[in-house]
Structure formats: C-alpha cells, structure tokens
Amino acid sequence: MSNSYSSNPSKKIISPSDWDEKLAEVNISKSDLNKLVMNYLVIEGYQEAAAKFQEESNTQTTVDLASIADRMAIRSAIQSGDVEKGIEIVNDLNPEILDTNPQLYFHLQQQKLIELIRKGMTAEALKFAQDELAPQGEENNKFLEELEKTISLLVFEDTAKSPLSSLLDHSQRQKTAGELNSAILLSQSQDKDPKLPTILKLLKWAQTQLDTKCFYPKITNTVTGEYE
Amino acid sequence: MYLQSSFSNNRGVIDTSSSSSSSSSSSNSSPTRVNNSNSNNNSNNITNNSSTLYRQNLYELPTNWSSKEKCSHLELSSNSLRVTYKNNKTDNEAGLIRANCCIPPSCGIYYFEITVISKGRDGYIGIGVCTSTMLLSRLPGWERNSFGYHGDDGNLFKGSGSGVSYGPTYTTGDVVGCCINFVQGTIFFTKNGVPLGEATKDIKGLSLYPCAGLRTPGESLEANFGQRPFSFDVDQLFKEEKQRVIKTIKNTKTVEDDSISTQLVLSYLIHHGYSETVKLFAKATGTDGDSLNSQLDDIKNRQRISELLSKGHIDEVMKELDQIYPKFLTQNRHIQFKLLCQKFIEMIKTSPIEETMSFGQNYLSNFSFESKEYESNLNEIFSLIAYSDPYTSPVSFLLEKSNRDQIINDLNCALLVFCHKPATPVLEKIVKQAKVTIDQVVYQNASPAAAFINVKDFIDVDDN
Numbered sequence: 001m002s003n004s005y006s007s008n009p010s011k012k013i014i015s016p017s018d019w020d021e022k023l024a025e026v027n028i029s030k031s032d033l034n035k036l037v038m039n040y041l042v043i044e045g046y047q048e049a050a051a052k053f054q055e056e057s058n059t060q061t062t063v064d065l066a067s068i069a070d071r072m073a074i075r076s077a078i079q080s081g082d083v084e085k086g087i088e089i090v091n092d093l094n095p096e097i098l099d100t101n102p103q104l105y106f107h108l109q110q111q112k113l114i115e116l117i118r119k120g121m122t123a124e125a126l127k128f129a130q131d132e133l134a135p136q137g138e139e140n141n142k143f144l145e146e147l148e149k150t151i152s153l154l155v156f157e158d159t160a161k162s163p164l165s166s167l168l169d170h171s172q173r174q175k176t177a178g179e180l181n182s183a184i185l186l187s188q189s190q191d192k193d194p195k196l197p198t199i200l201k202l203l204k205w206a207q208t209q210l211d212t213k214c215f216y217p218k219i220t221n222t223v224t225g226e227y228e
Numbered sequence: 229m230y231l232q233s234s235f236s237n238n239r240g241v242i243d244t245s246s247s248s249s250s251s252s253s254s255s256n257s258s259p260t261r262v263n264n265s266n267s268n269n270n271s272n273n274i275t276n277n278s279s280t281l282y283r284q285n286l287y288e289l290p291t292n293w294s295s296k297e298k299c300s301h302l303e304l305s306s307n308s309l310r311v312t313y314k315n316n317k318t319d320n321e322a323g324l325i326r327a328n329c330c331i332p333p334s335c336g337i338y339y340f341e342i343t344v345i346s347k348g349r350d351g352y353i354g355i356g357v358c359t360s361t362m363l364l365s366r367l368p369g370w371e372r373n374s375f376g377y378h379g380d381d382g383n384l385f386k387g388s389g390s391g392v393s394y395g396p397t398y399t400t401g402d403v404v405g406c407c408i409n410f411v412q413g414t415i416f417f418t419k420n421g422v423p424l425g426e427a428t429k430d431i432k433g434l435s436l437y438p439c440a441g442l443r444t445p446g447e448s449l450e451a452n453f454g455q456r457p458f459s460f461d462v463d464q465l466f467k468e469e470k471q472r473v474i475k476t477i478k479n480t481k482t483v484e485d486d487s488i489s490t491q492l493v494l495s496y497l498i499h500h501g502y503s504e505t506v507k508l509f510a511k512a513t514g515t516d517g518d519s520l521n522s523q524l525d526d527i528k529n530r531q532r533i534s535e536l537l538s539k540g541h542i543d544e545v546m547k548e549l550d551q552i553y554p555k556f557l558t559q560n561r562h563i564q565f566k567l568l569c570q571k572f573i574e575m576i577k578t579s580p581i582e583e584t585m586s587f588g589q590n591y592l593s594n595f596s597f598e599s600k601e602y603e604s605n606l607n608e609i610f611s612l613i614a615y616s617d618p619y620t621s622p623v624s625f626l627l628e629k630s631n632r633d634q635i636i637n638d639l640n641c642a643l644l645v646f647c648h649k650p651a652t653p654v655l656e657k658i659v660k661q662a663k664v665t666i667d668q669v670v671y672q673n674a675s676p677a678a679a680f681i682n683v684k685d686f687i688d689v690d691d692n
Binding site for chain 2: 014019022023026028030035037041046048049052056194196200201202204205209212213214216219222224225
C-alpha cells in the first residue's frame with residue numbers, strides 16, 4: 001500500500017545535499033540551452049541580437065532572420081496607428097496570410113476604422129465602414145456586431161466618454177498587432193510563443209505539486225535562482 | 229484548434245491543440261511500445277504500453293495475476309496470466325483474483341485488457357478494479373471501492389450487488405479493457421477496442437488493483453498487462469491527456485514573465501561570455517547601463533583568458549590571472565594545479581625533454597604530497613615522458629585538445645564564483661530544478677499529471 005495516493009499527511013523532507021545530488025545528475029547540454037535562448041530572441045523579435053548570437057554561439061536556426069525585421073516593422077506600424085502600412089508589409093511578405101484569415105483581415109480593417117475615428121475623420125470613417133467593412137459584416141454576424149460597436153463610437157462627441165472607449169486604448173492596437181504577429185509566425189510554421197516563459201510556468205506548476213508532499217529546496221526567485 | 233477525437237462518444241470534443249513540439253517529440257524520445265511475442269516470463273518489460281509516459285522506472289506496475297490473492301476455486305497458469313474456474317459444485321461461488329501489485333497513481337493513466345478464452349457454463353464474468361481488502365469470494369463491483377463490468381448482462385457494478393445498465397454483454401473471444409485515469413479520477417471500460425463511456429469519477433485516494441471474477445465451471449480469462457499490443461488505441465488517449473496537462477501548465481499564472489525572461493537570457497549570455505550579443509540584446513531591451521559595462525569588461529577578460537588557454541599558452545594565462553584577478557590562483561589551488569599540469573602536457577608536445585622534466589620536478593612534484601588525487605594525476609602525466617612517441621602511447625588521450633576545453637570550463641566557473649557570480653547560469657539552474665522537481669512529483673506521488681510531462685518537451689525547439 002506504499003503507493004496509496006493522498007494518504008500520508010506528514011510531509012517528507014528532502015535535504016539540500018540530497019537535492020544537490022539530484023541536480024548534479026541532470027544533464028542539460030549547453031547547445032539545448034543555446035537553442036532555447038535563440039528561440040526566445042527569434043520569437044520576441046530581437047533580430048540583431050539573434051544574428052550575433054548565431055555567430056558567437058554557433059547556434060543555428062532555420063528561421064529567416066530577415067523575416068523578424070518584417071514582423072517588427074509590421075508591429076511598430078500598427079502600434080503607431082499606421083494600419084495601412086502594416087497591411088502592405090504583410091502582403092509583400094505573404095499575401096496568403098490575410099487571404100486565408102478573414103477574421104484577422106476584419107480586425108485590421110476595424111483597427112483602421114478606429115484610427116480614423118481617433119483622428120476625428122468622421123466622414124472618411126463612415127465611408128470606409130460602408131464600403132469596406134459592411135460587406136464583411138453581412139457575411140458574418142460576429143463581424144457585424146463588432147462593426148456596430150465600433151461605429152457607435154461616432155455617436156459620442158467626446159469618444160473618451162463612450163462606454164466603448166477601450167477600443168481607442170493602446171491595448172487595442174497591441175491586441176491587433178499581436179494577432180497579426182501570431183498569424184505571420186504560424187504561416188512560417190513557427191511557434192507563436194517562446195519556450196522560455198513556459199519553462200518558468202512548468203517550474204511553478206511542478207513546485208506547487210511537490211509542495212503538497214515534501215519540504216525541499218524550492219526556487220522562489222526565478223531571476224536570481226535563489227532558494228526559499 | 230479542436231479535433232473530433234475517437235473518444236468523442238464518451239468525452240465530448242477533446243482539445244488536442246497540437247502544439248507541434250510536444251506531440252512530435254513525444255513520439256521520438258520515449259520508450260517504444262512493448263511487443264513481446266514470448267509471453268512467458270516477460271514481467272520485466274511492462275511499460276504501460278505507452279510512448280507518452282516518462283519515468284516509468286520510478287514506480288512499479290502490475291505485471292500478472294497474484295498467485296496468493298486468488299480464490300481457491302480459480303486455477304492460474306504458469307505464466308500467471310490465464311485464470312480458469314475449476315470448482316464443479318452445482319451451487320457455484322464467485323471467485324476473485326487480483327493483480328500482483330496495485331496501480332500507482334503516478335502512472336497517470338493505466339490500462340489493461342482481458343481476453344475471454346471461454347465463457348464456460350454461464351459466462352458470469354466480471355472485470356474491473358478493487359482494493360486489497362476486497363473479499364476473494366465476490367465479483368468485481370459487488371463490494372465497496374470496487375468497480376466491475378459484467379459479461380452476462382453488460383451491467384456496471386459500483387460497490388453494490390445490483391448493477392446499472394452500461395454496455396453490451398461479452399463472451400468467448402471478446403476483449404474487455406479497463407482504463408483508469410488518475411488525472412481525471414475516472415474509469416471507463418472498452419469492448420473489442422471500443423470505449424463504452426465513463427463508468428465512475430470517484431476513485432480519489434483509492435489503491436486499486438486490476439481484478440477479475442469468475443463464477444461457473446470452465447470460465448477462462450487471459451490478461452494482458454502490457455505484454456502484448458492492446459486492441460484499444462491507448463496511445464491516443466495518453467496524447468490527449470498530455471495535451472490537457474500541458475495546457476494546464478501553460479495557464480499557470482506567473483508574475484512578470486517578460487522581464488524575468490529578459491533577465492534570464494541576459495544573465496545566460498553574460499555567463500557564457502557572448503559579449504557582442506549581450507550588447508545588442510541589452511540595448512534592444514533597455515537593460516544596458518553602467519553595471520552592464522563593468523560586466524562586459526569581465527566577460528572580455530574571461531574571453532581573452534579562455535582564448536589563450538585554448539591555444540595552449542598556459543604561461544600567459546597565468547600571467548593574466550595574476551594581473552586581473554590577484555589571489556585567484558592561491559585561492560583556487562586545484563585550478564593552479566590543473567593549469568600547471570596542462571603546461572607540462574604542452575611542453576611534452578613542444579619543448580626539449582630535459583626542460584620538461586625539470587619543470588615537472590620544480591613546479592609539480594610537490595603537489596603529490598597534498599592529495600591522493602593530485603598524486604595519481606601526476607603519475608599519469610609524468611608517464612608521458614616514458615614514451616618516445618607519446619602520441620601513440622596508452623596515455624595519448626592526455627594530449628587531446630578537448631582537455632583544454634575542460635580546463636576552460638572549470639576555470640570559467642571558478643572565476644565566476646571568485647567574482648561572486650553563480651557557477652551555473654540561472655537559466656540552467658531553473659531547467660535543472662524543473663527536471664528534478666517533476667521527477668520527485670512522480671516519485672513522491674504528488675500528482676498523476678506529472679506522468680505526462682518531460683522537461684525536454686518544453687525546451688526542445690522544433691526546427692522543422
């Protein structure tokens with residue numbers, strides 16, 4: 001019955017020296033860690049650092065580092081409100097990304113509408129909504145609903161006081177830019193999230209599980225790697 | 229991404245969002261399915277028939293029926309897998325048999341199958357799980373904390389003498405499986421590879437054994453505890469559970485992910501002395517500044533020393549060390565020893581033998597009184613002198629360039645400690661800590677979900 005699960009109320013103690021011994025047995029190669037770092041640099045878009053790291057550590061990546069520059073250019077275009085330029089670069093990169101992703105395309109157009117409203121270009125905003133967005137809304141109820149919400153911003157003289165003012169927040173731009181970045185990564189068969197933050201989550205999850213059974217040297221500060 | 233799975237009939241739509249890395253690496257990096265044609269004495273090879281589980285060395289799985297935990301009406305074959313009802317009395321009593329050990333929840337998901345060799349007289353057969361205290365004169369499911377699927381009526385018994393309608397009946401030639409999912413706390417049965425739906429979700433805290441019960445003469449069953457391939461696709465089930473667990477982990481909340489990752493990457497780059505990358509990364513992340521500049525000087529010093537060492541210029545290495553890090557060598561005598569040994573080795577390659585010998589006598593021989601380890605190291609390198617061509621000698625490995633790399637690594641670590649930096653980059657420490665912690669979660673039985681987790685899946689980068 002030694003395997004009985006949840007029956008032993010007293011926690012076991014694993015001493016620091018026993019723990020160190022177990023840590024010493026773990027074999028993680030430097031090249032694996034280098035790949036992890038490369039993956040982070042590439043996905044987070046640190047193009048120059050990634051190129052230099054490739055050279056200094058001799059870590060290869062199949063990712064075309066030039067494509068990182070494109071992704072970063074697209075991100076900064078959208079985050080600065082220039083949706084048109086963002087769309088242009090995406091289409092240069094790979095026109096299929098938007099062709100095959102109507103929801104993403106709608107969100108970009110919606111963002112463009114938001115930018116027009118932000119600038120107070122009411123007439124242009126209305127015309128753009130009618131010409132470009134309404135046809136998409138007719139095909140999809142969810143789009144229509146979102147379009148209606150966005151358009152209702154125009155009703156308020158002071159848009160900041162509108163209940164939908166969050167659409168005008170910088171976070172809305174970031175959301176749109178992030179969606180586009182993920183779609184580009186996906187089109188290049190890359191993960192859209194770097195591995196490193198997930199390892200931190202894994203560590204936290206595992207330590208939480210082990211806490212129920214043991215006292216052991218637990219890492220509480222993931223920046224310094226110090227134990228509790 | 230939602231895929232309709234083969235289990236949709238009892239589990240609804242299952243999320244198998246195929247994070248490409250985890251699913252593909254699981255198929256590469258784990259033990260292969262046991263397919264043992266020799267069904268005798270194969271108890272050492274049970275692997276729960278999965279390519280998705282890790283650390284199976286940390287627990288024991290049932291391998292056969294127990295010859296002790298068996299009702300006397302039952303007869304067990306020599307390989308302890310086939311069980312037959314022998315009692316010929318007219319008023320037949322039920323007879324139960326348990327497997328040789330309980331199912332460890334650490335395995336995450338456990339599955340076994342039973343082939344009905346013969347339904348005997350009436351086919352009053354029950355298959356399921358029970359605890360160690362279940363009476364051996366009862367059928368699976370009749371007692372508290374046992375669960376059984378019965379062949380004659382297809383009913384499910386959950387701690388009661390009366391069953392509830394569950395699945396089809398089964399008889400001679402049919403294969404019945406039982407799956408225990410410790411992550412979800414559920415059990416379901418299969419018939420001829422088809423899952424029959426959730427039987428219970430109430431197994432928390434129970435130590436369960438595979439069991440089978442027979443009641444009329446001639447009834448005979450053969451168990452498969454992973455010795456042979458199963459008729460049910462259990463691997464698919466493992467993969468789905470694995471995806472669920474990974475999703476749970478990815479949803480774990482941690483604070484300030486971004487800045488922590490940035491700092492981990494930066495300290496890693498600094499540790500290994502990738503100075504140009506450090507500069508660019510620090511600039512891009514806004515983490516550059518005075519403290520970084522002093523660290524960059526440090527990196528450059530270490531890089532220069534490493535380079536000298538990799539070329540075999542030991543004298544210059546020691547001169548640099550004395551200048552930049554005074555007291556380092558006196559405080560790290562083992563490094564000093566290694567460097568002097570390496571100098572001796574370099575001299576063997578390039579200098580006249582007399583000079584080399586005199587260097588050894590003047591600078592190295594005294595070390596042999598300090599420790600046994602030094603002494604045996606010295607005996608080894610001094611023996612190089614004995615060979616006219618050291619490169620073909622039995623100790624020629626001492627001349628290999630990889631020895632320099634080893635010293636570079638040792639020196640680098642020692643210098644970092646000397647400068648009050650961790651000897652291991654925090655990033656590496658974290659990965660190691662995660663690995664050891666998960667091993668212990670399995671070993672200490674802290675969570676069945678850990679069975680599906682391998683740290684390597686989390687660090688492996690798919691380069692397609």
